[in-house]
Amino acid sequence: MNLSELFVKRPVTTILLMMGIVVFGALAYQQLPVSDLPTVDYPTIMVNASLPGASPETVATSVALPLEKQFSTIAGLQSINSTSAQGNTNITLLFDLNRNIDAAAQDVQAMIAKAGRQLPVQMPAPPSYQKMNPSDFPVIFLVLHSETLPLWTVNEYAETTIAQRLSMVSGVAQVQVMGAARYAVRVDLDPRQLASYGIGVDEVADSIASANANLPTGTIYGEDRTFTVLANGKLLRAAAYGPTIIAYRNGNPVRLDEVSHVYEGLENDKSAGWYNGKRAIALMVQRQPGTNVVTVVDAVRALLPTLREQLPPPVNLEIRMDRAGPIRESVRDVKFTLLLTVALVIMVIFLFLRNISATLIPSLALPGSIVGTFMAMYLLGYSLNNLTLMALTLSVGFVVDDAIVMLENIVRHMEMGKGAMRAALDGSKEVAFTIASMTLSLAAVFIPVLFMGGIVGRLLHEFAVTIGV
Numbered sequence: 001m002n003l004s005e006l007f008v009k010r011p012v013t014t015i016l017l018m019m020g021i022v023v024f025g026a027l028a029y030q031q032l033p034v035s036d037l038p039t040v041d042y043p044t045i046m047v048n049a050s051l052p053g054a055s056p057e058t059v060a061t062s063v064a065l066p067l068e069k070q071f072s073t074i075a076g077l078q079s080i081n082s083t084s085a086q087g088n089t090n091i092t093l094l095f096d097l098n099r100n101i102d103a104a105a106q107d108v109q110a111m112i113a114k115a116g117r118q119l120p121v122q123m124p125a126p127p128s129y130q131k132m133n134p135s136d137f138p139v140i141f142l143v144l145h146s147e148t149l150p151l152w153t154v155n156e157y158a159e160t161t162i163a164q165r166l167s168m169v170s171g172v173a174q175v176q177v178m179g180a181a182r183y184a185v186r187v188d189l190d191p192r193q194l195a196s197y198g199i200g201v202d203e204v205a206d207s208i209a210s211a212n213a214n215l216p217t218g219t220i221y222g223e224d225r226t227f228t229v230l231a232n233g234k235l236l237r238a239a240a241y242g243p244t245i246i247a248y249r250n251g252n253p254v255r256l257d258e259v260s261h262v263y264e265g266l267e268n269d270k271s272a273g274w275y276n277g278k279r280a281i282a283l284m285v286q287r288q289p290g291t292n293v294v295t296v297v298d299a300v301r302a303l304l305p306t307l308r309e310q311l312p313p314p315v316n317l318e319i320r321m322d323r324a325g326p327i328r329e330s331v332r333d334v335k336f337t338l339l340l341t342v343a344l345v346i347m348v349i350f351l352f353l354r355n356i357s358a359t360l361i362p363s364l365a366l367p368g369s370i371v372g373t374f375m376a377m378y379l380l381g382y383s384l385n386n387l388t389l390m391a392l393t394l395s396v397g398f399v400v401d402d403a404i405v406m407l408e409n410i411v412r413h414m415e416m417g418k419g420a421m422r423a424a425l426d427g428s429k430e431v432a433f434t435i436a437s438m439t440l441s442l443a444a445v446f447i448p449v450l451f452m453g454g455i456v457g458r459l460l461h462e463f464a465v466t467i468g469v
Helices: 003-008 011-031 056-071 101-118 151-166 191-197 201-211 293-310 324-353 356-379 386-415 420-444 454-468
Strands: 044-050 077-085 088-095 128-132 140-146 172-178 183-189 216-221 226-230 245-249 252-255 260-266 281-287 315-322
Touching (some): 003 011, 003 420, 044 056, 056 088, 088 101, 172 293, 201 245, 324 356, 324 386, 356 454
Antiparallel strands (some): 044 088, 077 088, 172 281
8 A cells, every 4th residue: 555545545544644734834834933034043142341441462462372372272163354443352251162162161261261361461450251143133223312400311312221121021031232321420630730739539539439438337335225326428420529528638538529620420431323414222131041022012102102102202112123023025026926927837737738627737746835834833833934845836836846747647547437436546556666766866855955064054954954844
């Protein structure tokens, strides 16, 4: 008994099986994540080190070079790329795709410790590292700006209201605030005034730190109770810093505003963001691995009206860019191509066979094959992307070819005077091996793609498996 005979003799079982495949395939289709390309994890680690006040050349030779020499001995390292700037360096380590990122992180940490003796002692902290994936591009960019409020007030809303609430959305991994403008009191020292009083920079810094501290003021002892007196000594505004006494000279106090200019400003004035030519705060929303980009973006968009109600009228929250739109358009185009292919194939079959029943049989094979593939894609953890949809489009021709060959041979047996059941059994038995051989030979063309290495191999892996299924 061949495989076709097993289904021909059991029509009810065959119908129920096909209905089950279509139903479960349709359910799996609803659960498939949508993306532009298959998800590929790039094992990448970024190392950051700082040497305040050093030039880019000094940072490159004194900090980046010793670290790079140690990192070059790590197994599975593909490339090292370092960028040195004023007082800071970033080193990007790209590993082989088969390298375990957690094991690579341990090796990086060990090499940082090994290079510690060669690094300048003036570094405020040891180099830090973090695991990252370049493919995890933010799914949506938001901007926050105001025409009237100070930038640090807008930044406070971005960090405390917007970012925290967005991070609670299902599928969101983290929310990064870019161009942060945190409020700070800035002190610009006058070197001439400091020299005239004989005061050093360290002395000024220590005096400010001592004046801006919450420490117990004293203790009150009663007959049966003891009370600790705590005065809030934290200074919040520039006007409160100016009268701070930083030293005594000839019995007279020297105040901070006598040797410096104290004003309200930003914590870091070297980083800024603009939107339409005006200062703004940007928020980048990143999704969790394996989640649906379109679903996450839709969830964030649905939350924006609620967030806007929590902001004061002068603060505007706008969408700068999101990835859902291009992905929708791209996937929509491929879906249209797939449907158009199916329609054209059915039309061509009808034009040549001139038989509605003969056209209906291979036409029914197409939805079952395509929808059933969605179930396999879901079980394999694949996504609905351009490459998998392209594979389904190409597979339409394979399915129709097999169906037409089988149908033509069955019709030939019916023209010989055989009944429908006998013609189906004899016709399918004659060409079953031929069809199986032809299908396997076509699928075998894509087997080498499964063993391709590198990023291209990872991208085409889902394509090859989908077209094989």
